[in-house]
Amino acid sequence: MNRLKILVVDDHALVREGLHQVLQGLNEPVEVLEAPDCERAFELAALHPELDLVLLDYDLPGMNGLEALKVLGQAHPELPILMLSGMANPQMVRKALASGAAGFLSKNGHSADLLAAVCLVLAGEVYVPMDLLTPGASPGKSAPQVTPRQAEVLALLLDGRSNKEISEALALTDDTTKNHVTALLRAFDVKSRTQLVLAASRQGYTASPPSA
Template structure:
């Protein structure tokens, strides 16, 4: 069962997304929020969610401040920006700020479902005609700065994650508990400002990460 939070200040948009998701995922457990503050309250109260669909323009947020707040509070939570605004700079900025994808409100129902399925599978969704954002020198420096904040043990764990090791395998190899590995992975995601192991691996590969 997927647990999905729809955060949008327009009831009609929430109703539309709720209908699309409930039809495509008939066992989905759906929640709704009309503001970023309400979204934070719901996640705090309800615990883990498989996905948060967050409107770009919320009444209590400016720009990507809502996304940033949720990413800081819940670093492992997949948050997808949903917007009527489809601009290359906005799409790239959303992904750069840690979004798990960008879904235009103009997409057909089948395309929205396909996008959600892709994100739930651990991928980052970007609309067609909007390829992966190019990485400028300044952004590369920022990515390296984030990696530099990792502790030596976190760097070792990230290297094993990049190598495709599961938490159980990492725990065995490092002779530590699963709880310790999970704590390291959560800290790595938070420091790299990504929501999933897949994104962490992509980022690490982009900068040619080495544990040493």
């Protein structure tokens, strides 16, 4: 059976050990590699091109996590990177996503949050808890016009839902959901779900459950 291979980058041994243990709760076998700094992380990423995911601390000594994110992204553009921080704030989240992170998670969350984030990112989605994005009162005048159904899809996207979960929540076919997401990317003039989350949050859109 194939095993997931995940690299954990954090300068605190106890944090690395804790993340290692939590990752064993995934539904498939996982091998966890550990790096205490950026230099070792770069070495391991080069030695293991089959890596499935990197969990990267934002606050690292020497070269910080944001700089390391850019280096890893240039060397391994297909490798998803989920950033972690114990002092998360909206500005940090936006910087990380703009630099190529596939998601952002606070270390103050629960183990279930980490497992959910890892599964979502491994599925090619973006994970950003809404409490780490600055909420807006309402979409501004310059906000793109979206249909009521697209607004529901967008709210679920902002909630970190995958296309499959959106389809199930709104009773849509997978193709219909994909079409709505494509239309939203076009409306906000962005090319990725990460950019869509950022653009929509800046315009004041927030996550909310769909209308019954």
